[in-house]
Amino acid sequence: MKEMQDAVSDYLHFLRVERQLSSNTLSSYERDLKAYIKDLSKVQNITTLNIVERIHILSHLQLLKVGGNSSRTLARHISSIRSFHQFLLREKVSNSDPTVHLEMPQMDRTLPKILSIEEVEELIVAPNLGKPQGLRDRALLEILYATGMRISECISLNLEDLHLTMGFVRCFGKGGKERIIPLGRTALAACNEYLKEGRPKLIKTTHRTDVIFVNQRGKGLTRQGVWKLMKEHAMKAGIQNEITPHTLRHSFATHLIENGADLRAVQEMLGHADISTTQIYTHVSKVRLKDVYKQFHPRA
Helix, strand or coil, rough: HHHHHHHHHHHHHHHHCCCCCHHHHHHHHHHHHHHHHHHHHHHHCCCCHHHHHHHHHHHHHHHHCCCCHHHHHHHHHHHHHHHHHHHHHHHHCCCCCCCCCCCCCCEEEEECCCCCCHHHHHCCCCCCCHHHHHHHHHHHHHHHHHHCHHHHHHCCHHHHHCCCCCCCCECCHHHHHHEEEEEEEEEEEEHHHHHHHHHHHHHHECCCCCEEEEECCCCCHHHHHHHHHHHHHHHHHCCCCCCCHHHHHHHHHHHHHHHCCCCHHHHHHHHHCCCCHEEEEEEHHHHHHEEEEEEEECCC
16 A cells, blocks of 8 residues: 555655645645555555456445445545556556546536525624734635635735735735735724734734734634634524535636626636636526516416
8 A cells, every 4th residue: 555655655756746736735735646556455455556446446436426426526536546546657666557447427517505694794894803814814814805805815825915905915826826805984993903902912922923923822713713703693693504615716706796796707717727717606506596586476
């Protein structure tokens, strides 16, 4: 098994150094490939990657499917495994690529879950502004909804990225691509109050950082930390819908489109490389419109 573990380590090193993938993407590859190697060695008794065949990979995917993983998750695993074996072939660790004729599963076209404008308002006002953490959480939620940023982008923001006087924030998305996104007056006010009254009380003299959003120890918030505080404030606000790290991003895009925003502008603010990714929010908008019609039209 050590030989296979070493191969995974070499591949992750390649992704980190040569392709310069983000830490979140690297973690995803690492989780997928560790599960794959564990299954090959402990369940299928494979001792070397050079003898892996298509049937072994299909067996692993079946195990994941039985475990309740969605088709989207299976597709991600296939992508990780395929790129890994392509790397092994290029490096002459393996003589063939067993993923050549491996097909992607049929993707479930699930529409993203969003909050109503009223629910977003309730979520944003839930934090206790009498505490530094409350000021931080209000500013964080305001920025997430005002910009549609990914959680990872938001927690990576530094002080130099926030331009309050000019009313915009700069973030770096996938592949290090820079985006400049405008901020509304309520988001600007919340950020200004947090930076003046909240953040100085959270920053420790022994641990100076330029990261905007910090925890009680003065260190940058993590994705898990943000998700936890979002769920806590959602519960406090009495929101019944499930909250995920992308909920405010999805809500941001859908609310803009519902109010007539140009799809290309929304694409640019979200940092989508392909407009087809952004178009899913037009489908969300149509579904919501149909629900409203059914609920309120007297002859629906």
